[in-house]
Amino acid sequence: MARTTPRRWRDIATDLLQRIEAGDLSPGDGSSGRRRLPPEKELESYYGASRNTVRDALSWLQQQGFVVSEQGKGTFVVHRPNIVHVTLSAAELGLAPGNRSGQWYNRDAFIPASREVTVSPVKVEVQEGTKVIARYLQTNPGSEFVSRHQELFLDERPWALQTSFYPLSFATEGASRLLYPRDIPEGAVAYLGETLGYSEVGFHDEIRARIPDENEKRFFNLGDSAADVVFETVRTAYSPDGKAFRLTVTVWPADRTRLHYNNGKVPDDVLRTPGLGPSDHAPRESPPADDAGSG
CATH class of the missing domain: 1.10.10.10 (Winged helix-like DNA-binding domain superfamily/Winged helix DNA-binding domain)
Known part of the structure; x- marks a missing residue:
């Protein structure tokens, strides 16, 4: 019928x-x-x-x-991968990676602790910055920067591409480990604090959706349809004097990523499991004793 x-x-x-x-x-x-x-x-x-x-x-x-x-x-x-919910406002400012038993893939984002994040070796380059990079980091066009790039995997599957930019002067003035193709275990922000006295007091995020380039298509296994787009998040970190000192660009496949922000007092269940509405969380008679929250 x-x-x-x-x-x-x-x-x-x-x-x-x-x-x-x-x-x-x-x-x-x-x-x-x-x-x-x-x-x-x-x-x-x-x-x-x-x-x-x-x-x-x-x-x-x-x-x-x-x-x-x-x-x-x-x-x-067409098979689409399971959605990954990422909270970009999760970390306390300056928090180094690794402090919460693998819950953080870096200090900028939170994912559920049940997911395993691995990263490729760091690829380091010294390059002349574009006008766009110079604008974000408040330097003159033509200034040189250190870029640190990694491929990120979630449960062994391609998940994100991330590149951070720092003025080359940071490396020549004492933060030389920025030039080494190795992880910085305490985190680059903490390292810059130890060596150059920088502390992060705030950040600004810019998010856009765009067509992936050929390398991103290959890494994320994307095609040419209108559904195959990526999110690009651009985070600029600022020191107490208002100077921009870190620029991190992360590319995520839009078909399997949902980006979240928290502001103010948010229920702990929502912090732990973003993507579920309040009615989707099991009711709780009383909060746990160590209910510290994440955001």
Whole structure:
């Protein structure tokens, strides 16, 4: 029996997308377990629409990267990785990595402790900064910077690309470890405090969505559809005198990342498990004795 629904292809595409995101499709490709959309004839009957209208809806879903059609087999839902919720406002200013048993991949972000974060070896370069980098770090165009780049993995899967920039003068004036292709166990902020007297009293974040470059497509296994975009977060850290002394650019795949911020008094359950609404958290009669919070 055909369901009474709008017949326009966009309405059909929207409804199918909602069913995809809700998991309202059964595996239909044998052992692979891939989720297959109903055949076109069945969709025509279900939506009371013409073949061309259904095909237009499927074509749009394919262009957006949600499904893929295979000759003689059908149309299948494209697998998307599980969502990772990242809280960017989680750390106390100046907190070094490693202080909370692996909960922090660095001092800038918090993820659940059950996830394992690993990083690639540090790649260090000395380079002439672009006008954009010079603007963020309040230096003259053409100034030289130290860049420290790493690939980040979550549960052994590609997760983020991160590059931090520091004025080259930091290395020549005493913070020489910035030039070494090794981790700084206490964290770069703490190290700069020890060597040059810098302390971080605040930061400014800028977030944008953009098309990935070829290296990002390779690392995150992204395609060319409109759904394959990345978030880029640009964090500028400031010292007490208002001087910018650290610029960190992190690139995240948008299809598997949700970025969160906290401000003010936020329930501890929400701090620990961002992405769940208050009604999704189990009620608690009383807070734990060591309820210190994270944000």
